[in-house]
Amino acid sequence: MATDRSTDSPDPSNWVDEHGDALYRFAILRVRDSELAADLVQDTFLSALKGIDGFRGGSTVRTWLTGILKHKIIDYYRKNKIEVPASDLGPQGTDLDHAESLAPAWKESPSTLVENREFWGVLTSCLDGLPEAHRRAFSMREFDGLSSEEIRKVLEVTPTNLWVMLHRARTKLRRCLETNWFEGKNAS
């Protein structure tokens, strides 16, 4: 640790207290498993330690660590492939039931919603209801904004299968949020 660094230099002895919870939250939203999320955060710290001389003061330590964690998650998906059951890819009669019921409008703004702890509870339990493969695809697409092409390479699926997975995930999540959040809110 003799390398000369700027004043914004990362001090590994404070990492867990300063960044541990934040990184864990980033990971748990995406992987939905507390042991796995904690392992990924620990791997992130250890990789960062190894590459600490590559840290440039241009970004904050948090941004730098989050960038490493993002790669760790994608690497995990790559190395731990899961089979997508055919039943999760074929045509499905219940893909859309909106003819019966759609709450008129979802009025709360995204920024208000994510400041609400109760909403996090609903969002995460809706995510837990998705098949693992669909959730991985959805998470990379919607949380991280990766392109279809990038996601396809990570998951090794055909374009058509990816679009089906994303459609299924959105359908299910939309319905779950509507039932467990927006309808309840409109009724109250």
Add this chain to the structure above:
Amino acid sequence: MHLSCKDAARLLSEKRDRRLSWRARITLRFHMLMCKMCQVYGTQLGMVSRVCKEAGIRAEENCPDCLSDEHKRRMKDAITKRE
């Protein structure tokens, strides 16, 4: 030119991930002009995306979960060993 609501829903999702064919775009637009439910559905899919994007960006500050003390202790040990 006829499109069912089920197919419209599929296209509304797919157009968020890829450029639809010329024919699909026209058929979808035509269906959307006449179908109030699909209009609402399309808006809600947009909302799902916006909420999730926001959640993805702000999870670090806003997600209520925390590392357990046990996890923190293990991480500190692992870091100290490697330093």
